[in-house]
C-alpha cells in the first residue's frame with residue numbers, strides 16, 4: 300500500500316541522499332544496528348525511546364537505497380543485504396517486545412511468523428519471476444503500526460502495544476493469503 304508512495308518519497312530523499320557519499324551498505328548496516336538498539340530498548344520496557352529508534356532505523360532503510368541510486372552505487376549484493384537485514388530487524392524488534400512483556404509470547408511468536416512469511420512469500424514469488432509487492436501489511440505498514448503502538452503506548456499504557464502486535468499478526472497473515480492468492484493467479 301505505502302509502497303505506492305515510493306516515487307514521492309524518492310523525490311524528497313534524493314537531494315539528501317546525493318550528498319551522502321558513503322558506501323550504501325554502511326547505511327544499511329547502521330540501520331540494522333539501530334534496530335538492534337530498538338529491540339534492546341523494548342526489552343528494557345522503554346516504549347517511547349524504542350519507537351524513536353525504530354523510526355530512525357526505518358529512515359535508514361529508506362535512505363540506503365536512495366544513497367545507492369543517487370550515487371550510482373546500487374548493487375545486487377546491496378539489495379540482498381538490505382532485504383536480509385530487514386528480516387533480522389523485524390525479528391529482533393518483535394523479540395524485544397515479547398521479552399519486555401508487552402505481549403503474550405504465543406501471539407508474539409505468531410506475529411513474528413506472519414511478518415517473516417509475508418516477506419518470504421514475496422521473495423519466493425519473485426524467484427519464480429512474479430513481482431509480488433502487494434498486500435495490506437507490507438513492511439512499511441507493519442513498522443508504522445509498531446511505532447504507533449510504541450508512541451501511544453508510552454502515554455496511554457502497554458495495552459496499545461499489545462493491540463499493535465495483534466494487528467501485525469492478523470494483518471500479516473491476511474497479507475500472506477493475499478500474496479499466495481495473487482501468485483496462484485499469476486503463475487501458469
Ligand SMILES: CC(C)CCC[C@@H](C)CCC[C@@H](C)CCC[C@@H](C)CCOC[C@@H](COP(=O)(O)OP(=O)(O)OC[C@H]1O[C@@H](n2ccc(N)nc2=O)[C@H](O)[C@@H]1O)OCC[C@H](C)CCC[C@H](C)CCC[C@H](C)CCCC(C)C
Pocket residue numbers: 301302304305308311312315323324325327354355357358360361362363364365367368372373374375376377378379380381438439440442443
Ligand atoms: C537524522 C534525521 C534526518 C532523521 C529524521 C527522521 C525522521 C524525519 C524520519 C522519520 C521517518 C519514519 C517515520 C520512517 C519510517 C519508515 C518506515 C515505516 C518505512 C520503512 O520502509 C522501507 C522502505 C524502503 O524499502 P527498501 O529498503 O526496499 O527500499 P530502498 O532502500 O529504497 O531500495 C532498495 C534497493 O536499493 C538498492 N540498495 C539498497 C541498499 C544497499 N546497501 N545497496 C543497494 O544497492 C538495491 O537496488 C535495493 O534493491 O519501504 C519503502 C516504502 C515507502 C517509501 C514507505 C513510506 C513510508 C513512510 C510513511 C514515509 C517515510 C518518510 C521518509 C523517511 C521521510 C523523509 C523526509 C526527509 C526529507 C527527512
Ligand SMILES: O=P([O-])([O-])O[C@@H]1[C@@H](O)[C@H](O)[C@@H](O)[C@H](O)[C@@H]1O
Pocket residue numbers: 302381382383385386417418419421436437438439
Ligand atoms: O515483503 P515485505 O516484507 O512486505 O516488504 C519489504 C519490501 O517492501 C522491501 O522493498 C524490501 O527491501 C524488504 O526486504 C521487504 O521485502
Ligand SMILES: [Mg+2]
Pocket residue numbers: 359360361362363364381
Ligand atoms: Mg532500504
Ligand SMILES: [Mg+2]
Pocket residue numbers: 360381382385
Ligand atoms: Mg529494506
